[in-house]
Amino acid sequence: MALPAGETEEFEIMEDRSLSGVGGNLMPYGKAAVLAFVNEKGGVAKTTSCVNLGAALAQRDWRVLCIDLDPQANMTTAFGVSAEVAIAKEAHCLLTMPRFPLERAVVSTQVDNLDLVPASARLADCDKALVMEVGREGRLRTKLREFYRSVLTEKYDVVLIDCPPSLDLLTINALTAATHMIVPVTTKFYALKGMALLGEMVATLHEQIGATVKMLGILVTMFDKKTALDVTIYKLLREKIEREFGDYVFNTVISKSVLVSEAEAGGFPVLLREPDSKAAAAYRALADETTKRLQPDMAGLLSAVPAVGAGYVS
Numbered sequence: 001m002a003l004p005a006g007e008t009e010e011f012e013i014m015e016d017r018s019l020s021g022v023g024g025n026l027m028p029y030g031k032a033a034v035l036a037f038v039n040e041k042g043g044v045a046k047t048t049s050c051v052n053l054g055a056a057l058a059q060r061d062w063r064v065l066c067i068d069l070d071p072q073a074n075m076t077t078a079f080g081v082s083a084e085v086a087i088a089k090e091a092h093c094l095l096t097m098p099r100f101p102l103e104r105a106v107v108s109t110q111v112d113n114l115d116l117v118p119a120s121a122r123l124a125d126c127d128k129a130l131v132m133e134v135g136r137e138g139r140l141r142t143k144l145r146e147f148y149r150s151v152l153t154e155k156y157d158v159v160l161i162d163c164p165p166s167l168d169l170l171t172i173n174a175l176t177a178a179t180h181m182i183v184p185v186t187t188k189f190y191a192l193k194g195m196a197l198l199g200e201m202v203a204t205l206h207e208q209i210g211a212t213v214k215m216l217g218i219l220v221t222m223f224d225k226k227t228a229l230d231v232t233i234y235k236l237l238r239e240k241i242e243r244e245f246g247d248y249v250f251n252t253v254i255s256k257s258v259l260v261s262e263a264e265a266g267g268f269p270v271l272l273r274e275p276d277s278k279a280a281a282a283y284r285a286l287a288d289e290t291t292k293r294l295q296p297d298m299a300g301l302l303s304a305v306p307a308v309g310a311g312y313v314s
Contacts, residue, residue, distance in 0.1 A: 027179055028141075028212070029148040033294050034159040035216060036178035042165035044184045045221035047074045048260055049286075050162040052279075055269035056287035057158055058113040065106065065156040067140075068119035069174055070164040076118040079109045080267025086118035095139045095173060096129045102147040111269065115156070127169045136169060137205070141177035167201055176205055179297065180216035182290075184254075187223055187230040187237065216293055219286070221254040252286040255279070 027033070037050040050066065058064045068075040068091075076086050091105040094117065105117045130136040140161075147153050161174045175181065181202075205211035218241065224230045238249045255278070263273040271280045 027297055029144055029159075029179070030155070031298050032148065032155065032157055032159065033180060033298055034144065034161065034178045035290075036161045036163055036171075036174040036181045036213065037184060038163045038171060038175065038181050039183050039185065040165060040167050041185075041190070044186050045254065046165070046184045047078065047162050048264065049182070049184050049219055049221060049254065049283075050160050051075055051078045051264065052260070052269045052271060052283040053286055053290060054114055054160045055111050055271045056283045057290075058111050059271065059284075060287065060291075061113060062157040063155070064114040065117065065159045066109075066114065067117040067159060067161045067174075069123065069140075069170045070119055070162055071121050071124040071170075072164070073119040073121070073123075074264075075162045076116065076120075078264040078267065078269070079111070079114075079116050079118075081107055081109065081116060081118045083120055086120040087122065089118060091117050092120060092122040092126065094143060095126050095170075098139075098142075100143075102143045103153050110267070111272065123170065130169050137172050137176050140173040144177050172201070172205070175202060175213050176211045178213045180294070181213050182216050182219055184219045184221045185237070186221055187233040189233065215248055216290070217250040218248050219250045219252070219254065223253050223255045225255065250286065250289055252282060252289050254282050254286070 037046045039046055047070070054064045054066045066075060066079070073083065073086060076083075085107060089105050089107060090100070093100040094102065094105050102117070106115050107118055109116050130139070133139075135142075144159065148155060161178060163171045163174045202211070202213060205213070220234060220237070223234065234253070241249050257270070257277070257279040259274045259277050260270045260279050263270040266273060269283075270277060271283060274280055
């Protein structure tokens with residue numbers, strides 16, 4: 001199936017340096033990785049992917065911390081944490097109050113080995129509160145460094161950050177703090193439209209404030225293998241990125257699934273509510289691949305993982 005005339009330019013994305021990152025210390029928190037899930041476009045299953053990858057890693061006995069940086073607080077809801085609890089923990093103060101420690105905002109979840117920094121609508125005020133502050137882009141990075149340097153805190157093996165669907169100060173804080181980023185995209189014509197802006201932002205953060213975030217992978221989500229257009233765009237997307245930038249597209253593909261939405265509405269990741277489903281299997285495959293991709297940067301922490309082959313399409 002051929003693409004309509006004029007649509008191919010939507011697959012123009014970022015410069016290579018923005019994908020690969022630049023030098024520097026990629027693991028500023030010891031052996032822990034900090035992964036930011038980011039895409040300026042909403043509706044790409046960013047939160048769903050963050051929630052279920054976190055659950056899959058926790059099931060491997062990794063200690064996982066998820067940070068909800070989206071004022072919509074969808075990740076907070078997906079883990080069954082109420083808005084009242086989120087407000088009571090005052091997590092919105094994490095970025096606005098210099099002496100507010102990360103550990104004060106952490107709550108436990110129904111998932112073993114997985115804790116959460118919840119969000120509330122009050123996060124939306126952070127942009128206004130930070131706009132005149134010095135060092136506003138690095139507030140979260142500073143809090144994470146203090147947490148990992150403290151002898152009083154129990155450390156996490158990986159931190160997952162769910163970003164809002166915009167390139168605001170919340171997302172900038174996440175990218176400045178992160179060691180790696182994952183970009184979920186759908187197989188639609190405009191899937192990569194926002195990635196050029198994201199690439200420019202990452203390059204600027206590298207050059208101006210010493211960010212070291214690098215691309216871990218582009219994750220195709222909400223895929224319908226029965227739809228010819230989805231299959232066509234997926235092939236074009238993968239071919240273009242591999243030809244021009246390298247192996248950045250995850251082999252694992254996350255398909256559409258009603259089970260995932262039903263599980264999140266009940267306050268559970270799909271891996272807990274429907275552990276034998278194809279959706280759960282897909283997120284376990286994503287955990288395999290994520291672990292494999294992180295291995296060079298987390299040497300000494302990771303145990304043996306299954307070989308990553310052709311990937312998984314649920």
